Amino acid sequence: xKQATNQLLILIGLVxxxxxxAAWLAPQGEAVAASEGQGSLLTLLFGxxxxxxxxxxxxxxxxxxxxxxxxxxxxxxxxxxxxxxMTSTEGSPEDEQHDREMDNxxxxxxxxxxxxxxxxxxxxxxxxxxxxxxxxEILPWLKLSAELDPQNVQTYTVGAYFLRAHLHxxxxxxxxxxxxxxxxxxSYEILYELGRLNLENLKNPFRARNLLGKALKCWxxxxxxxxxxxxxxxxxxxxxxxxxxSEKEAGDIPKAIEYFEMAKKLSxxxxxxxxxxxxxxxxxx
Amino acid sequence: METILETKNLRVxxxxxxxxxxxxxxxxxxNLKVEAGEVFGxxxxxxxxxxxxxxxxxxxxNATSGAAYLFGVDVRQPIxxxxxxxxxxxxxxxxxxxxxxxxxxxxxxxxMSRAQADERIEELLKLVExxxxxxxxxxxxxxxxxxxxxLAQALINDPDLLILDEPTSGLDPLGRMKVREIIQRLKxxxxxxxxxxxxxxxxxxVCDRVxxxxxxxxxxxxxxxxxxxxxxxxxxxxxxxxxxxxGRSAVAAASVTS
Amino acid sequence: xTTILAIAGLVIKELYRRKDFYVLLVMTVVxxxxxxxxxxxxxxxxxxxxxSICLMLIWISALVIAVVTTARQIPxxxxxxxxxxxxxxxxxxxxxxxGKFLGCxxxxxxxxxVFYLFFGIVTATREHLAVTELIKGFWLQWVMLAIVIGLAxxxxxxxxxxxxxxxxxxxxxxxxxxxxGHLGQVAMHLTEPGRTIVYAVYFLIPHLEWYNxxxxxxxxxxxxxxxxCALATAYAAVYVAALLxxxxxxxxxxxxxx
Numbered sequence: 001x002k003q004a005t006n007q008l009l010i011l012i013g014l015v016x017x018x019x020x021x022a023a024w025l026a027p028q029g030e031a032v033a034a035s036e037g038q039g040s041l042l043t044l045l046f047g048x049x050x051x052x053x054x055x056x057x058x059x060x061x062x063x064x065x066x067x068x069x070x071x072x073x074x075x076x077x078x079x080x081x082x083x084x085x086m087t088s089t090e091g092s093p094e095d096e097q098h099d100r101e102m103d104n105x106x107x108x109x110x111x112x113x114x115x116x117x118x119x120x121x122x123x124x125x126x127x128x129x130x131x132x133x134x135x136x137e138i139l140p141w142l143k144l145s146a147e148l149d150p151q152n153v154q155t156y157t158v159g160a161y162f163l164r165a166h167l168h169x170x171x172x173x174x175x176x177x178x179x180x181x182x183x184x185x186x187s188y189e190i191l192y193e194l195g196r197l198n199l200e201n202l203k204n205p206f207r208a209r210n211l212l213g214k215a216l217k218c219w220x221x222x223x224x225x226x227x228x229x230x231x232x233x234x235x236x237x238x239x240x241x242x243x244x245x246s247e248k249e250a251g252d253i254p255k256a257i258e259y260f261e262m263a264k265k266l267s268x269x270x271x272x273x274x275x276x277x278x279x280x281x282x283x284x285x
Numbered sequence: 286m287e288t289i290l291e292t293k294n295l296r297v298x299x300x301x302x303x304x305x306x307x308x309x310x311x312x313x314x315x316n317l318k319v320e321a322g323e324v325f326g327x328x329x330x331x332x333x334x335x336x337x338x339x340x341x342x343x344x345x346x347n348a349t350s351g352a353a354y355l356f357g358v359d360v361r362q363p364i365x366x367x368x369x370x371x372x373x374x375x376x377x378x379x380x381x382x383x384x385x386x387x388x389x390x391x392x393x394x395x396x397m398s399r400a401q402a403d404e405r406i407e408e409l410l411k412l413v414e415x416x417x418x419x420x421x422x423x424x425x426x427x428x429x430x431x432x433x434x435x436l437a438q439a440l441i442n443d444p445d446l447l448i449l450d451e452p453t454s455g456l457d458p459l460g461r462m463k464v465r466e467i468i469q470r471l472k473x474x475x476x477x478x479x480x481x482x483x484x485x486x487x488x489x490x491v492c493d494r495v496x497x498x499x500x501x502x503x504x505x506x507x508x509x510x511x512x513x514x515x516x517x518x519x520x521x522x523x524x525x526x527x528x529x530x531x532g533r534s535a536v537a538a539a540s541v542t543s
Numbered sequence: 544x545t546t547i548l549a550i551a552g553l554v555i556k557e558l559y560r561r562k563d564f565y566v567l568l569v570m571t572v573v574x575x576x577x578x579x580x581x582x583x584x585x586x587x588x589x590x591x592x593x594x595s596i597c598l599m600l601i602w603i604s605a606l607v608i609a610v611v612t613t614a615r616q617i618p619x620x621x622x623x624x625x626x627x628x629x630x631x632x633x634x635x636x637x638x639x640x641x642g643k644f645l646g647c648x649x650x651x652x653x654x655x656x657v658f659y660l661f662f663g664i665v666t667a668t669r670e671h672l673a674v675t676e677l678i679k680g681f682w683l684q685w686v687m688l689a690i691v692i693g694l695a696x697x698x699x700x701x702x703x704x705x706x707x708x709x710x711x712x713x714x715x716x717x718x719x720x721x722x723x724g725h726l727g728q729v730a731m732h733l734t735e736p737g738r739t740i741v742y743a744v745y746f747l748i749p750h751l752e753w754y755n756x757x758x759x760x761x762x763x764x765x766x767x768x769x770x771x772c773a774l775a776t777a778y779a780a781v782y783v784a785a786l787l788x789x790x791x792x793x794x795x796x797x798x799x800x801x
């Protein structure tokens with residue numbers, strides 16, 4: 001009888017300890033979740049490993065973009081980490097470099113390696129990109145990647161590019177970029193994409209001007225600290241060019257010319273910019 | 286008379302369990318002969334070599350030397366088991382099957398046609414009194430019912446020789462009586478039954494002949510009546526004296542008295 | 544052959560009477576249905592993510608069914624002692640293994656048909672269904688499962704516990720699927736003797752990654768031509784035969800008592 005009473009007391013003690021522990025831990029857990037600003041199911045599922053899974057999802061977006069043709073860490077070419085080619089136009093330098101890398105990552109196996117030679121028939125060996133009507137297929141991966149790794153700026157810029165340029169959903173693109181901006185308030189890449197979206201798709205040059213102006217400031221803050229050679233001058237030139245175009249659309253031609261002059265110094269093709277400047281000057285006369 | 290089961294100088298040695306340990310001799314030059322229509326009791330204490338002998342007869346274990354035959358066919362050939370039925374001790378049959386399905390499975394193994402199987406299953410389920418439970422999964426059966434379904438599977442091919450390993454082990458008195466009745470019935474049908482048991486009273490009532498094995502060696506073999514007459518005691522007394530327990534118990538009793 | 548088919552039939556019956564398959568099917572259906580309802584950026588016609596999730600679940604489920612079902616076959620027979628009445632019939636150990644292998648493979652085939660039908664329906668709701676490619680994908684996966692089943696069957700004889708066998712099988716199969724095809728490239732960058740060892744492993748392991756056509760099915764790519772599928776089938780048949788032979792060599796002398 002005494003033994004049974006003891007066991008009952010132990011059981012009650014354990015239950016009380018469990019509840020006390022839970023009551024103590026719950027608010028702490030909630031505080032951590034709130035401080036991280038992530039309460040989604042995916043975050044809960046993947047915990048601290050979410051950044052890794054987020055990168056994997058971004059990679060999956062790229063794999064889908066190539067319809068399964070993609071190098072692994074074992075293939076000759078390194079897996080691309082910079083996915084700027086996804087947003088580049090056909091025939092651009094990024095696109096051509098990407099084609100060169102991707103077309104040849106499958107090295108021909110030696111003649112005696114029959115396993116690898118035969119295995120080729122079961123692999124995707126043709127480098128293609130999704131056709132415009134199928135490009136929506138990469139969106140879920142980008143959305144999931146953003147959920148899990150909100151600090152990865154590329155996810156938002158790539159996603160917004162496809163939404164705006166190929167799927168004709170500028171409102172969705174803006175929403176996605178704003179989500180990215182909340183997680184990365186000083187990202188010049190996101191601000192640039194937002195500015196471009198306002199300029200080209202939402203036809204709001206005044207807002208575009210503000211956003212691109214902030215993008216330029218953020219670029220200076222972030223890239224200005226880096227050594228000269230490591231600075232992302234390509235994006236700076238793009239920001240300034242679009243800033244010039246925004247000013248032009250807003251009707252401030254002298255300011256537009258001023259920005260074009262700045263862009264000319266950074267451009268690999270200054271003559272094209274000079275033509276724009278000439279055109280603007282001609283219009284002023 | 287036809288010899289149904291025969292062992293000739295059967296010897297079984299098991300590999301040593303550990304390094305430096307000797308081989309374990311399970312059966313030593315065993316010679317047995319069971320004739321058609323006999324009920325033969327194979328007796329011995331635990332670890333005497335009964336199960337090993339049965340395992341050789343059923344092809345589960347290979348003999349180290351000597352030979353064993355069923356119906357004159359070497360037991361190493363699967364065909365030797367075409368005309369036998371075997372009831373192992375404590376077997377839990379496929380619990381996801383019903384009794385009917387289990388019997389149909391074994392009937393298929395014997396290549397029986399559907400009509401033949403249907404007829405035989407019907408007959409057997411009635412014999413082991415499982416007719417009403419035929420559609421129930423075996424997992425819902427009591428121990429006695431499981432043993433009876435085991436007996437039914439052993440009889441599916443209408444065997445000429447039935448090998449039963451402790452057929453009444455773990456059964457209640459009613460279950461034992463039922464199994465005994467079935468053995469008696471098979472005997473009346475002219476079947477040969479070879480079975481091991483610890484229930485010596487049961488062996489005495491059912492068996493025509495018995496063999497007692499101890500430490501792998503055949504100690505005694507003969508008709509039950511003859512043995513009782515020669516040794517002037519019942520089978521239990523004979524068994525105890527052969528395994529050397531009677532002497533020890535007498536010494537123990539004497540020491541208690543003094 | 545009747546014996547092998549009878550044993551195979553038993554395995555199939557076990558699969559559809561147990562809950563494993565239904566649980567995995569329901570899990571696949573529910574997760575796919577949730578993915579089907581998901582809306583990304585107002586796009587409600589996304590198909591590749593849906594196919595990717597559905598196929599991944601099918602692959603996991605099929606592997607689980609194959610390994611877990613196979614791993615428990617022989618240990619369960621030994622544990623419940625049903626192996627004894629089975630081998631006491633005119634059944635050889637080779638037939639038991641063949642029956643178990645065939646049963647597990649056919650059971651997985653049936654499960655895969657159900658899974659692929661579901662996948663086909665899911666795909667057809669959103670895009671044109673390439674039936675031939677789907678059949679090729681199904682066939683290659685089923686052929687690969689034959690090797691996995693062979694591996695798990697060998698493991699079930701070598702390792703005592705089904706759980707340890709299952710774990711080892713999952714690790715080996717996963718390892719081959721993810722790394723098997725790249726071992727040649729890895730070996731090239733190594734120095735001796737590591738190089739020879741890795742090459743030996745590379746040429747010795749069954750290249751299961753060939754049979755994984757998920758990426759092609761998801762991305763609407765053409766799968767390998769039928770002639771290559773036939774060669775891959777022959778390659779798998781060689782490995783299955785070798786694995787079954789190895790399993791038999793171990794099993795034929797195995798003590799059956801647990």
